[in-house]
Amino acid sequence: MRVSSAVMTHPVRLEQARDLAARLRLDGLALDPDPDGPPSALRTALVAWAAADARASHHLVVQDDVSAPPELTALVGRAADRFPDEALVFYTNWHARNGGAARLAALAGATWVRAVPDEFTPSLAVCLPVGTAEEFRRFADGSTERHDDELFSVFFRARGRMSLIAVPNVVEHIGTSSINGHAAQGIRLAVCPMDAADAAPLLERGRVLEEPGWIPYMRYGEGYVRLVGQERAADGGRGHHRWRDALPATGLAEEAVREAVVDAMPKELAADVAHRFGWAFAEELWIHCLLLGRQAAGAARRLGDGPGGPPADALARMREAAVATAGPAGLPPERRPEAGPDEVRLMAAFAWTAVSEGERLPQE
Structure with missing residues (x-):
């Protein structure tokens, strides 16, 4: 598998994004095409997903307000090799329904869990097959929705298959500010933070919880x-x-x-x-x-x-x-x-x- 990558960012966080891309050896930046316009994560996400390399099998999009280990792209590549047709999510908010699903999965001994269909798809670090990335871009083009995480869930529901969430999170949210209007949620961190050394074998060989029940x-x-x-x-x-x-x-x-x-x-x-x-x-x-x-x-x-x-x-x-x-x-x-x-x-x-x-x- 070959994974291309991009960091979606806004000019107010440009230096932060450049530093993240350099540390993680990501391919480039996807800048908000209308930084003075109304806040819209989707507007920038469309640029990021359009940046998929034609020679790649998968494309990883990371938001600029995260921390992650240098091994991130290697971990993502091995996960894509294991689940080549899946949408893979590498960060989940600790207080969301999907966070509850991930916490439940962790206690059950599963290292991947199927996302619930009635909540946003956490989009701080997502990897899609390039074909799926192009389908999402076409699906989202012209939408009046400004939240890419909400539109992801609409897209996945229409396809009849939600994303797979990595239970051990090597990606962490940093800061409490929000360009897209989420600052009122306060401190928002990963549900199951782990270092790359522990996460690697869990993601490569752990079980998938498809249906956690209630x-x-x-x-x-x-x-x-x-x-x-x-x-x-x-x-x-x-x-x-x-x-x-x-x-x-x-x-x-x-x-x-x-x-x-x-x-x-x-x-x-x-x-x-x-x-x-x-x-x-x-x-x-x-x-x-x-x-x-x-x-x-x-x-x-x-x-x-x-x-x-x-x-x-x-x-x-x-x-x-x-x-x-x-x-x-x-x-x-x-x-x-x-x-x-x-x-x-x-x-x-x-x-x-x-x-x-x-x-x-x-x-x-």
């Missing part, structure tokens, strides 16, 4: 559940279902969840989390991770033990990385800066008690 996720301090088939709702599935309202569709009774809270939630850890972030958040985080552990255990059983998989220690570090982001990702944006290293460790320890208890909940 997906617990947190946003703005509250727990939600993405239901199976939610995309068929009248609103396209974009609505958010609080976990209490969604429970009847999951096969779990609220009584079982409440019993677990009373019997198994560690009081001292809960009090420490509540002291920093409030009791309501502590309880929501624990229940979210309880549901996450339950779903991950079921997914792991469905996946089974595949031969010749990646190293067990790398899989364990992937699980740790995914759980470590659950707490800070679940906080409201204005409170995420309060989650320093000590708070992250505290919330991770608290989250693991819930995941472990969730693994013991009955399956459907």
Whole structure:
């Protein structure tokens, strides 16, 4: 496989983009063709996808506000060789539904997960077969949509196949500014950050979770559940279902969840989390991770033990990385800066008690 590449950027970040392209040895820059016009990531994305080399099999587009290791293009090339016909996504936001799917997959021992159809496709680092890149460019040309991540999902849904998301993230978002209007979301980081040495064998030999079932996720301090088939709702599935309202569709009774809270939630850890972030958040985080552990255990059983998989220690570090982001990702944006290293460790320890208890909940 031969992968060409481009960094999509705006003149206000030109030096940052040049530095990124040089460090990662990417082929070039794709500049916003109308930098004084209304903000539009899609406008620049069309330039980036049109930059695919005719001699390449795949094309990688990276946004300018990321960090990544020098091995990125090699990792992407090997992933494209393994999945030559797939759209591959190498970064996922820690608080999105797709972030919830990736966190669940990590706990189940999968290193790739199929994206959900009712949410934007994270577009900070995407690799497409060159034919698919050209199809997307033609599909998007003339669209009034300004968000490339939203239009990606419309495109993939029409094709009947969503992207494959890399669970270990070697690409990380940097900064909190947003040319395209996302600054209100605050700190936005990867769901499962890992270094390239661990990520390489995971991405090359790890299993794919095609259908995670219902997906617990947190946003703005509250727990939600993405239901199976939610995309068929009248609103396209974009609505958010609080976990209490969604429970009847999951096969779990609220009584079982409440019993677990009373019997198994560690009081001292809960009090420490509540002291920093409030009791309501502590309880929501624990229940979210309880549901996450339950779903991950079921997914792991469905996946089974595949031969010749990646190293067990790398899989364990992937699980740790995914759980470590659950707490800070679940906080409201204005409170995420309060989650320093000590708070992250505290919330991770608290989250693991819930995941472990969730693994013991009955399956459907």
